[in-house]
């Protein structure tokens with residue numbers, strides 16, 4: 001529990017990886033296909049397409065939807081930088097909307113005022129595993145004829161009224177990075193119900209080949225394939241996912257109960273009908289608290305409870321967007337907003353005042369109890 005995350009790897013993963021390597025299944029192949037089938041079944045979607053990581057999944061989604069350079073894509077800034085960067089790769093422009101202070105997700109009420117003739121899509125992020133308000137987002141998208149790309153990289157297992165996230169928009173993107181709810185180490189998945197989009201994405205993730213492979217190439221593409229030894233880890237992990245999610249929920253619910261009892265901190269509100277997939281538990285420090293989040297992080301770490309401020313610098317305040325964007329190759333052709341002048345008070349406040357506590361499924365009952373008591377001691 002010195003760490004906020006811990007990969008759950010057992011002999012099962014090790015033995016399927018070894019078997020795969022022994023059989024010389026080194027490149028994307030039958031394990032990847034089986035993982036796609038299992039993930040499509042788990043999320044209840046027609047098409048699941050393996051990728052080399054979640055960032056590639058997002059990039060493929062934007063390219064697959066053929067969103068032209070100079071288009072604006074509305075997203076939020078309280079996230080991992082990959083959400084914004086995937087927009088910037090192909091010359092699109094991230095437009096950061098304010099977040100909801102209770103869920104830390106994009107505030108649908110702040111989207112419409114940002115829509116311009118250049119807006120082509122909304123990219124909501126289900127932050128920490130809590131679904132965004134997809135009904136409101138889809139309504140706006142429909143009214144303004146916009147595409148919806150879900151960044152579900154943190155939310156395997158998250159649902160709204162029983163429906164898995166990633167299936168509400170045109171396309172959903174997942175990461176299997178080593179800290180995630182299910183892992184391959186590096187890896188990702190794109191999901192969609194759109195047959196044509198699935199065909200395009202399968203091709204561009206594989207150098208523009210046809211499904212038969214070979215050396216005829218029909219469009220510009222990338223190599224975003226997932227190696228089969230990694231897919232082997234994913235195949236075991238997806239079988240264990242329901243159990244790992246249940247353990248995460250158990251740990252998170254116990255710790256959320258402690259948080260609820262402390263007046264100096266609060267955590268994400270879970271709307272009715274929503275299943276949080278509990279990737280991260282991140283309380284925020286109330287203004288009335290006599291300690292700052294960095295002080296709490298330090299005290300927790302000193303007392304043996306892993307903690308960090310994962311997104312202390314939101315995307316619009318990262319050097320990448322404040323300064324670096326000016327030397328990005330697309331800036332010759334694309335007019336970016338002055339991100340350094342952008343202020344998003346709620347985003348900035350949540351960024352400043354949040355901190356993580358461990359809830360991963362590797363925690364023992366005693367460790368959960370220790371986290372509860374240390375949290376109470378530090379935040380009381």
Ligand SMILES: Cc1ncc(COP(=O)(O)O)c(C=O)c1O
Nearest residue numbers: 053054055080082083153175177
């Ligand atoms: C919200 C979000 N988007 C995108 C990504 C990118 O995924 P990956 O690290 O697999 O490229 C991550 C991964 O950490 C993420 O948390």
